[in-house]
Amino acid sequence: MRVQTEEWRRFIPGVRMYKGKKTLFYNGEILWDGESYEYLVYDSEEQHSWEVIIVLPGVEEIPYKTFMGCEKLEIVIMADTVLRIESHAFDYCQSLVSVKLSRSLEYIGRNAFEDCTALSSIFIPPSCREIRDEAFRRCERLIIFSVPQQTQLGEHVIAGTALIRASPFEQSRYYNHGAINEWVKNINQGQEYELHRACSSFNPLTEIIYGIFKRKGLASFKKKNEIGMTPFDYLEANPFVENEIDQTAILKRYVLEMMGETM
Known part of the structure; x- marks a missing residue:
């Protein structure tokens, strides 16, 4: 006997309402051409209507600029198979408030979450080896940035955030990146x-x-x-x-x- 439950439906790719929100169940496909700016799967209006992204099991990478500018996106939940988030993947998602990263994540690219102005917290898993330059730049409300000691941080990773404003460093484009990255990792030491x-x-x-x-x-x-x-x-x-x-x-x-x- 075939039984179709809501739990089972979660693993089917596509767009549908889920818990009252318009949700994309993402299977890793390339949604648009970053060079020609051509939408390949969903048109601009559709892509800008998504409120939740659930990245399905088996997806290993969020490609370059995949969800850039999804203005209504509020929640992202990633399966634990995701290893990489490429550059600008969630750039300018200004309604984004909640992100659950993959437990296996290894890499976050440049500007991956830049200008996500509503995002106030992010928790980086111990598996993450590198976060590139400006990954969370201008996330104005970001105050909790929980990052493991072993994660390599690039330059300006948290520039323009509430966290950098709360730091003891000068608010200057020339601040010491190494020093502030060490400070971020040691906020809760002792x-x-x-x-x-x-x-x-x-x-x-x-x-x-x-x-x-x-x-x-x-x-x-x-x-x-x-x-x-x-x-x-x-x-x-x-x-x-x-x-x-x-x-x-x-x-x-x-x-x-x-x-x-x-x-």
Whole structure:
């Protein structure tokens, strides 16, 4: 007997409504010619109407300028097969607010997310070896940029963002790229930011977060780092939280344990 469920339909390429939003289920095809500016699969009006992009399993690359200028695009969710995001792939997607990158991602090209002015957070997986120049340039609201120590960062990666405005560096086109890239990677270093690191990790776990919270006390969830972010800010924005981690439930558990009770 053939059963067609919504879960099964998710793996069929094409455009359709999904959870109330116009969604492209993307199979990796070349959508337009970057040299001739000719649309190959969908016309301009159609492409600019998409609100969600779901990159299907098996896709390894988001080609050059594939979704550039998709003005209504709000959400991008990538299958874990994606290895590369090429230059300008999501450039000027000004409504984009949420991106879940592939867990296997290795490379983000130049200007890949430039001018995504609504994007406030991005979490880079440990697999990512390189992020090229100006990848998140002029993402004006970008304040959370969680990036592994081993990821090589190019020049002006976060130029014109809220994060660079919150940095201790001069707001100049001539700032020291090496110094600011090191600063970005070390915002949450040190024992005092242990909970921040757990909440912004690639695999945040309730028991680990609770263990740190229990050791550090009630004030730890509200402690701000040097850019004004609390652990809960990271937890709330982190797209890799697979099971909802409820701050209220953690607080309740803590109080009950202090009183010698259990939930």
